[in-house]
Amino acid sequence: MIKIEKLKKIYKDVTVLDIPQLTIPKSECFGLVGNNGAGKTTFFRIILDMVRATEGQVLIDDEDVSKTEQWKSKVGAYLDEHMLLPYLTPDEYFDALKKIYSLSNQDLEVHLDKFKELFNDEILGKKKYIRDLSKGNSKKVGIAAAMLGHPEAVLLDEPFENLDPSSQIRLKKLILEEKATNMVTFLISSHDLNHVTEICDRIVLLEKGLAIKDLQEKTTMSSELNAYFNVF
Amino acid sequence: MIKTFIQLELLKRLRSTSFARSLAIGIFLAFLGLLVLAYLLLMGLALNYLISEFFSPADNTVFLNSYLVFFFLFEIIYRYFIQQLPVFSLEHFLHLPVAKSGIIHYLLVSSFISPLTILPLLLFGPFAIMEIAEVYGSVSAGVWLGSVLLTSWTIHWVMLWFKQRFEDSFVVILVIFCLLLLGSGSTYLGWLDIGAFFEPIFTFALESAVPVVLLSMVMVLSYFLCFAFYRQNAYLEKLSEEDQFALNSTNFGILSKFGLAGEMASLEWKLILRHKKSRTYLTICLFFLLYGLIFYTNPMYQTVDGIANIYIFVGIFVTGIFILQYGQLFLSWNSSMFDFFIFQRKGLEALVKGKYLLFMGISLACFLLSLPYVFFGWEVLWVHLATFLFNLGITIHLVIYFALWKPKPMDLNKGAIFNYEGVGIAQFLMIIPILGIPYLIYLPISILVSDYAGLLALALLGLGGLIAFPKLSDISVKKVLRNRYEISSSFRQEL
Numbered sequence: 001m002i003k004i005e006k007l008k009k010i011y012k013d014v015t016v017l018d019i020p021q022l023t024i025p026k027s028e029c030f031g032l033v034g035n036n037g038a039g040k041t042t043f044f045r046i047i048l049d050m051v052r053a054t055e056g057q058v059l060i061d062d063e064d065v066s067k068t069e070q071w072k073s074k075v076g077a078y079l080d081e082h083m084l085l086p087y088l089t090p091d092e093y094f095d096a097l098k099k100i101y102s103l104s105n106q107d108l109e110v111h112l113d114k115f116k117e118l119f120n121d122e123i124l125g126k127k128k129y130i131r132d133l134s135k136g137n138s139k140k141v142g143i144a145a146a147m148l149g150h151p152e153a154v155l156l157d158e159p160f161e162n163l164d165p166s167s168q169i170r171l172k173k174l175i176l177e178e179k180a181t182n183m184v185t186f187l188i189s190s191h192d193l194n195h196v197t198e199i200c201d202r203i204v205l206l207e208k209g210l211a212i213k214d215l216q217e218k219t220t221m222s223s224e225l226n227a228y229f230n231v232f
Numbered sequence: 233m234i235k236t237f238i239q240l241e242l243l244k245r246l247r248s249t250s251f252a253r254s255l256a257i258g259i260f261l262a263f264l265g266l267l268v269l270a271y272l273l274l275m276g277l278a279l280n281y282l283i284s285e286f287f288s289p290a291d292n293t294v295f296l297n298s299y300l301v302f303f304f305l306f307e308i309i310y311r312y313f314i315q316q317l318p319v320f321s322l323e324h325f326l327h328l329p330v331a332k333s334g335i336i337h338y339l340l341v342s343s344f345i346s347p348l349t350i351l352p353l354l355l356f357g358p359f360a361i362m363e364i365a366e367v368y369g370s371v372s373a374g375v376w377l378g379s380v381l382l383t384s385w386t387i388h389w390v391m392l393w394f395k396q397r398f399e400d401s402f403v404v405i406l407v408i409f410c411l412l413l414l415g416s417g418s419t420y421l422g423w424l425d426i427g428a429f430f431e432p433i434f435t436f437a438l439e440s441a442v443p444v445v446l447l448s449m450v451m452v453l454s455y456f457l458c459f460a461f462y463r464q465n466a467y468l469e470k471l472s473e474e475d476q477f478a479l480n481s482t483n484f485g486i487l488s489k490f491g492l493a494g495e496m497a498s499l500e501w502k503l504i505l506r507h508k509k510s511r512t513y514l515t516i517c518l519f520f521l522l523y524g525l526i527f528y529t530n531p532m533y534q535t536v537d538g539i540a541n542i543y544i545f546v547g548i549f550v551t552g553i554f555i556l557q558y559g560q561l562f563l564s565w566n567s568s569m570f571d572f573f574i575f576q577r578k579g580l581e582a583l584v585k586g587k588y589l590l591f592m593g594i595s596l597a598c599f600l601l602s603l604p605y606v607f608f609g610w611e612v613l614w615v616h617l618a619t620f621l622f623n624l625g626i627t628i629h630l631v632i633y634f635a636l637w638k639p640k641p642m643d644l645n646k647g648a649i650f651n652y653e654g655v656g657i658a659q660f661l662m663i664i665p666i667l668g669i670p671y672l673i674y675l676p677i678s679i680l681v682s683d684y685a686g687l688l689a690l691a692l693l694g695l696g697g698l699i700a701f702p703k704l705s706d707i708s709v710k711k712v713l714r715n716r717y718e719i720s721s722s723f724r725q726e727l
Contacts, residue, residue: 082323085244096240100328
């Protein structure tokens with residue numbers, strides 16, 4: 001699904017990201033962990049062609065992301081609140097997206113229905129602009145927007161941050177369901193080791209832009225990560 | 233797609249917390265724009281008559297053609313100051329399946345819908361109908377007007393590219409300004425007539441359609457130059473590497489004498505140096521220091537005794553341009569860190585007072601730098617002194633008081649393309665009502681008593697304002713304190 005080749009990002013003379021080779025197959029749940037400033041968000045931004053790579057390329061289904069834009073209809077993402085339109089209400093925002101993705105009303109309804117539990121009656125049908133929502137609630141809007149339009153891959157940056165515990169559990173359930181029924185590939189960065197180890201099939205550990213660990217064994221994942229982050 | 237963009241843009245404006253302010257500015261601008269356009273149309277209608285009356289050349293059209301290049305050079309200058317860059321929140325749309333090229337075409341085309349686009353039509357259209365159509369036939373008139381418009385529109389696209397590419401780089405515009413001076417100077421002294429040099433292009437358009445075809449190709453080319461540049465840079469990254477010089481900015485030791493307010497002033501000074509937009513305002517100060525040259529050297533304003541009325545305007549501009557420009561956005565500069573000042577003990581008071589301090593300091597620097605104008609006569613010095621005092625005592629309070637009405641949040645850290653709101657027409661037109669006030673005081677006294685009495689009145693009022701500074705600045709401080717919840721919540725919402 002997503003293929004990284006000799007990817008490098010250099011700001012002035014500091015290399016902030018250096019990934020020689022990485023392939024993420026379809027319907028994998030790919031976790032990305034690392035300390036602050038390890039390059040997680042930059043990596044996601046380069047995949048989404050929001051930031052230019054200094055060297056190398058990102059291929060989504062063999063399409064170079066910096067050359068074409070076809071891939072945008074199969075990838076959904078929520079990295080930060082800048083991806084929302086803060087002056088709209090959530091309903092209006094989904095409506096605008098509906099037009100951009102050219103979906104029917106029914107498509108949208110079916111989609112939003114999946115999020116009913118996560119939204120907890122606090123998002124839809126309220127006369128409140130996104131800019132007035134709490135951080136957690138605007139994150140929920142962003143996540144629902146990222147999964148709109150039947151994407152084949154979804155990128156989420158710190159999806160569990162700012163969510164209340166029950167929302168975190170609901171989100172995990174939603175991700176697993178989506179992966180099982182629609183074969184969606186997930187790329188998730190998180191600081192919450194418990195959550196990522198629970199839902200991800202594979203976890204890559206970034207340190208100063210380098211992928212120093214690629215953990216694929218579910219049983220040892222947690223102990224290896226704990227050893228690295230020193231939480232005992 | 234375009235419909236969606238337009239709808240979203242409308243909603244964004246309607247729901248902005250500073251909607252009332254933007255609306256008021258918009259109405260004012262529209263009114264003024266119509267007025268200016270109407271005057272230009274009148275001038276266009278009178279153009280033919282004026283040329284025959286004052287210059288009575290053999291052929292009015294050829295005469296005008298030889299001066300057209302100066303109009304276009306001037307157009308470059310005014311477009312640089314007036315033309316606004318398209319502002320677009322690219323980050324909201326980059327991840328969506330919307331073609332980047334679509335967004336950019338939308339942006340570029342929407343920038344074209346502007347009074348500036350029809351300005352040459354109003355100015356030269358009547359001439360084409362009244363003179364060229366009569367003498368050369370209506371086809372020639374159409375082709376001629378077409379080439380004039382196409383040249384102007386080419387400048388539009390080149391300017392869009394230019395302003396974004398150099399981000400209002402002062403040096404480049406200075407080079408153009410010098411070229412303009414050099415060109416007109418050399419024509420005046422008869423070394424090289426650049427007007428005559430370009431004249432054949434437009435005269436050729438009277439006989440053949442070749443120039444219009446060539447110019448339309450040039451315009452299309454310039455559009456795509458602009459398009460290619462915007463398309464290539466449609467990323468979240470900063471357009472250019474931040475230059476280093478701003479980082480090691482100096483502290484002014486003298487500011488620390490003013491306590492917390494002085495501290496805030498020195499923080500603000502760092503803010504100005506470290507952001508491109510605020511730095512532009514500083515360079516504009518330098519630009520307007522030269523502004524006097526236009527007026528003081530002009531024999532039209534030289535009077536045997538007394539002072540030309542226009543000098544007051546020049547004086548207010550030269551010594552107060554920073555207050556007028558930077559002060560308009562008073563709190564907007566701090567919108568992303570406004571909570572920091574609220575949280576500090578006496579922070580808001582110090583912020584406001586610190587800004588006053590900084591404005592006064594920069595105004596003083598401008599006044600001192602303008603001293604060499606004394607070369608043009610002692611009256612220039614007195615005008616500058618009186619207007620400088622008036623700026624410090626009165627104008628500063630007026631600007632700040634107006635600026636505190638529904639301040640608009642502004643994110644200085646957005647460095648990427650499309651977020652760069654450079655200097656545009658709104659910043660200049662807002663100044664006009666404030667410029668009226670010194671004339672309200674000066675003109676009656678200068679007519680009834682004498683010009684110097686008028687200056688004295690301005691200076692005394694300014695001094696009075698300076699003496700009452702604690703009281704007057706308290707009004708602004710109180711206003712900020714009273715509205716702090718409203719201001720901070722609007723800043724928090726819209727960033």
